[in-house]
Amino acid sequence: MRIAGIAYQLASKVESLAELQTLNPDWRVDQLYEKVGIDKRYVSTPEETPLSLGVQAAEKLLEGADRSTIDGVVYVTQTPDSLIPTTACLLHARLGLPGHAFAFDVNQGCSGFVYGLSLATSLLTGQGLTRCLVVCAETYSKHIAVTDRTCRPIFSDGAAAVLVEREGPGRIGPFVFVTDGTGASSLTLRPAEAGGAPQLYMDGPGVLLFTMSRVPRAVKDLLEKAGVALDDVDLFVFHQASRVVLDNIKRTLKVDEAKLFRNYQEMGNTVSATIPIALRQAEEAGRLGPGRTVMLVGFGVGLSLAACLVRT
Amino acid sequence: MNADDVKKMIAEALEVDAFEVDDDASTETLEAWDSLGHINVLIALDGALDGKVAGIEGMKKAYSVATLVGLLREHGLVD
Numbered sequence: 001m002r003i004a005g006i007a008y009q010l011a012s013k014v015e016s017l018a019e020l021q022t023l024n025p026d027w028r029v030d031q032l033y034e035k036v037g038i039d040k041r042y043v044s045t046p047e048e049t050p051l052s053l054g055v056q057a058a059e060k061l062l063e064g065a066d067r068s069t070i071d072g073v074v075y076v077t078q079t080p081d082s083l084i085p086t087t088a089c090l091l092h093a094r095l096g097l098p099g100h101a102f103a104f105d106v107n108q109g110c111s112g113f114v115y116g117l118s119l120a121t122s123l124l125t126g127q128g129l130t131r132c133l134v135v136c137a138e139t140y141s142k143h144i145a146v147t148d149r150t151c152r153p154i155f156s157d158g159a160a161a162v163l164v165e166r167e168g169p170g171r172i173g174p175f176v177f178v179t180d181g182t183g184a185s186s187l188t189l190r191p192a193e194a195g196g197a198p199q200l201y202m203d204g205p206g207v208l209l210f211t212m213s214r215v216p217r218a219v220k221d222l223l224e225k226a227g228v229a230l231d232d233v234d235l236f237v238f239h240q241a242s243r244v245v246l247d248n249i250k251r252t253l254k255v256d257e258a259k260l261f262r263n264y265q266e267m268g269n270t271v272s273a274t275i276p277i278a279l280r281q282a283e284e285a286g287r288l289g290p291g292r293t294v295m296l297v298g299f300g301v302g303l304s305l306a307a308c309l310v311r312t
Numbered sequence: 313m314n315a316d317d318v319k320k321m322i323a324e325a326l327e328v329d330a331f332e333v334d335d336d337a338s339t340e341t342l343e344a345w346d347s348l349g350h351i352n353v354l355i356a357l358d359g360a361l362d363g364k365v366a367g368i369e370g371m372k373k374a375y376s377v378a379t380l381v382g383l384l385r386e387h388g389l390v391d
Contacts, residue, residue, distance in 0.1 A: 205351055212358055
C-alpha cells in the first residue's frame, strides 16, 4: 500500500498579514504573528469553490494517467458545492472517472485527510481494489470576515489530490482516532446576523486545550499500536494549525525540530488539505525518501483527531 | 508552586507588570488577557506544570486569577 502521488492547488488570491493590518488598524499584528506565525494565506475568489480547486489539483495529479483503472474517490470537505447529489459524484464526472468507481463525501475538517486515507486503504484492501483518489478541498475564507481577528489570520483556501495504490512498496497504517463531541461548539459555523453566508466561529483556547491534552496521548497510542518508538519516526507532519500549536506539541513530545515539518508561514491552515500539501512539499524538499517512517496527525474541528503512520 | 507563582506566570505570559496581576485580576480588568492572552497563559502554566493543565475541565474558561488558582488547587497542582 502506498501513496503514489500528490498534487495540490491553492486559491488564486494571496492575502498577507500586512494587508490585514491595513484593513484593521487596531490589530497588534506583531503579537498575532508571534503566536500564529502565518505571513500569508490563499483566499478563494467568488468563482473558486472547493470543487473547482479539487478538480484542478486532481487534474494535475492525473495528467497522462490511465483514469479507467481508478476504483474510487473519497472527497473530503466541510463546504461542499453540492449536498444533493454528493459533491464526489460531480468530481467523478468532471474528472472522467470510470463507471465502476465508488464516490462519496466525507464531512471532516483538519482530521479529514487521515480519515480519507483510512477509508481508502480499507476499501482497497477489503474490496480487492487497485487504486483510488482522496481529494481534500476547503474554502473556509468564504465564511470569515476580514475583521475576524481569531480566524482570518489563520485559515487558507486550497485543495489536494492524493493517489493511493494497493500494490507497491511501503505501508499505510495503523490508525488511531479521537473524538470529543463535547467540544463541538469550539469551532463551528454560525448563522450570519445580516442573512449573509454563515460565519466561522472559533474558541481558540478551547481548540488549543483539546490539542494540548489529546495530541500527545494519541501519538503515544499510535506508536504503541505500531510497535514503533518516537525516535524511529523520521518525519512528523502535524496539522499546520499555527506556530503556537506546533511549538507546544514539539515541547510536550520532545520532538526534534529537524523531524518536524512546518509550512504554515507561507501557506496558512488549509484545513483537510493541509497534511497532503505538506507531504508534497516535504517530498519536493527531499525529506521523504524510500524507507522513511512518517507520522501524520490531523486535529481540530469536531473536536476530532486522526493519526497514522506511513512507511514510504 | 503557590498562588503568587501563578500570578507571576500570568503576568509574564500576558507581558504586563507583575503588580497588575493581583488576586482580583481577570479578563475584565486586564486588556492583555484576551483570547490570545489566555492561550499564552494556558501554555505557560501547562509548560510549568508538566503538561497537567491542558486536561483540566473548565480551564478554557478560567478567565480570572481566582478561578485559575482554584482549579489548579483542586487538582493538587498549587499549594
